[in-house]
Amino acid sequence: MPRVKGGPQTRRRRKKRLKLAKGQYGGKSRLFRTATESVDKGEVYAYIGRRQRKRDFRRLWITRINAAIRAHEYTYSQFMNALKKADILIDRKMLSEMAIHDPEGFTNLVNSLKMQTSKAAA
Numbered sequence: 001m002p003r004v005k006g007g008p009q010t011r012r013r014r015k016k017r018l019k020l021a022k023g024q025y026g027g028k029s030r031l032f033r034t035a036t037e038s039v040d041k042g043e044v045y046a047y048i049g050r051r052q053r054k055r056d057f058r059r060l061w062i063t064r065i066n067a068a069i070r071a072h073e074y075t076y077s078q079f080m081n082a083l084k085k086a087d088i089l090i091d092r093k094m095l096s097e098m099a100i101h102d103p104e105g106f107t108n109l110v111n112s113l114k115m116q117t118s119k120a121a122a
Contacts, residue, residue, distance in 0.1 A: 061096035068099035072110045082113040085120070 014032050021028055021035035028038040066076040083090065088109075090098075098106045
């Protein structure tokens with residue numbers, strides 16, 4: 001039985017890998033072995049980056065909420081605690097958007113929380 005080398009399949013696999021390495025600098029986009037290493041490392045960075053993006057956005061939302069809430073003589077932790085006690089289930093992303101695009105609604109929310117906490121304290 002003759003030996004099968006699989007030329008077309010190997011060429012397809014290599015072309016696919018080189019296509020993924022397109023845009024890399026120098027041999028990383030032209031040489032198969034370095035392109036493979038580069039693509040593998042790039043996929044690792046992409047995986048890590050997808051998780052970091054979630055962290056970064058959460059940090060941004062918290063910073064925005066903190067900046068908006070300090071204008072109302074509240075700290076971020078006091079505000080979030082008051083939201084939890086009042087059973088208001090608004091996530092940080094929506095609170096951040098509200099603080100930017102609907103400052104009146106955000107002020108109303110803060111005032112209602114202040115009234116509830118003052119009633120609870122009394």
